[in-house]
Amino acid sequence: MNKCILITFDYELFLGEKSGSINHCLIEPTKRLLSTFKKNEVKPAIFFVDTTYLIQLENQIARYPRAEKDYLAIRSQLIDILRDGHILFIHLHPHWIDADYDPSNNEWSLTNYRYYRFHNLEKDQKAEIFANSVRILEEIQDEAGIHYPLNGYRAGGWSLTPFCDFKPYFDKYGINYDFSVISRSFDHTTAQDYDYRDIKGLSWYLFNNEVIQAVKNGQFCEHPISTIRISHSRDLIDKVWRKIFWKLGYKSLGNGIGVKPKFLDIDNQDQNYSYIDLSIENLLPSTINPYKNYINNHNYIQFLSHPKMVSKINLYYWNKLLRWIQKNHDVNYHYKVPEFELSEQNS
Numbered sequence: 001m002n003k004c005i006l007i008t009f010d011y012e013l014f015l016g017e018k019s020g021s022i023n024h025c026l027i028e029p030t031k032r033l034l035s036t037f038k039k040n041e042v043k044p045a046i047f048f049v050d051t052t053y054l055i056q057l058e059n060q061i062a063r064y065p066r067a068e069k070d071y072l073a074i075r076s077q078l079i080d081i082l083r084d085g086h087i088l089f090i091h092l093h094p095h096w097i098d099a100d101y102d103p104s105n106n107e108w109s110l111t112n113y114r115y116y117r118f119h120n121l122e123k124d125q126k127a128e129i130f131a132n133s134v135r136i137l138e139e140i141q142d143e144a145g146i147h148y149p150l151n152g153y154r155a156g157g158w159s160l161t162p163f164c165d166f167k168p169y170f171d172k173y174g175i176n177y178d179f180s181v182i183s184r185s186f187d188h189t190t191a192q193d194y195d196y197r198d199i200k201g202l203s204w205y206l207f208n209n210e211v212i213q214a215v216k217n218g219q220f221c222e223h224p225i226s227t228i229r230i231s232h233s234r235d236l237i238d239k240v241w242r243k244i245f246w247k248l249g250y251k252s253l254g255n256g257i258g259v260k261p262k263f264l265d266i267d268n269q270d271q272n273y274s275y276i277d278l279s280i281e282n283l284l285p286s287t288i289n290p291y292k293n294y295i296n297n298h299n300y301i302q303f304l305s306h307p308k309m310v311s312k313i314n315l316y317y318w319n320k321l322l323r324w325i326q327k328n329h330d331v332n333y334h335y336k337v338p339e340f341e342l343s344e345q346n347s
Helices: 023-042 053-059 065-083 094-098 125-142 166-172 230-246 288-297 312-328 339-346
Strands: 002-012 046-050 087-092 100-102 107-109 153-155 186-188 193-195 206-207 220-222 227-229 263-265 273-279 300-305
Touching: 023 065, 046 053, 046 065, 046 153, 046 273, 053 065, 053 087, 065 094, 065 125, 087 125, 094 125, 094 193, 094 220, 107 206, 125 166, 227 230, 273 339, 288 312
Parallel strands: 002 046, 002 300, 046 087, 087 153
Antiparallel strands: 100 107, 186 193, 186 263, 206 220, 227 273
């Protein structure tokens, strides 16, 4: 039986006090990632594009030439991603509405979190953001000469609840695949709000009005992000490895500062273990074997990664892991679920 391995990325800058530069956070790390896919003949990967950032760049082009330069460079790379056989979908971080631009260093500050959740936007703001996001990705498809339905989505901060906020736009734009749920995870802060602890993430499932309620003949298909349970001692070992590589200069390629929200509630569900998502930035000497074990024991796997977060060490072990996967498993990297596609056609 073929394994379904989804390789997904949030294509975005840092979303807190300091955005970082597009070269360090997007352009250069994505080039390196695309190179690993070419070497290992892996495709398609899915890049969830922070279209709210691109909308903000569009708004600043008339005033700031450097903003236009960034906008064109990003569009050029997104076209390259499509032409390499990969997929672009929408990813929204609405608090870009309140972002402050510093033209002296060509970076942004995003410390106002009132609109971090899509839920907090007004109805007209929601409609405008979705319309502009679809327009931008369709324009990029046109320029690349590659067209496919923009039928996938990932929520900013993984906060897809309540789903009634999103359903009108999923219906309007034909979005029927979602990739927002991190299985077994929970977050309730001044920025994010979701509870996916009951989603075990062993495979895709269907849903209708609530993403956390699987139903047999649902309208939408959820692809949960895979997580691995780790003990606190293992977590400590991973932290030691990260510290060693940090001191050796193998830091993440991105140069920004992320979100620092206040916690409103703490998840104390398990005192002995925690869960980490499968991601390239979590690949270390201590994690590659647990990753292999997880892949051996599951037929559905989804990686969630961020170009801005990967380091040279992560990329080294990612290459090793991809070679091992190709050697040991028959893999389907595509997100489409044949059973769901068939039910869609017959509905």
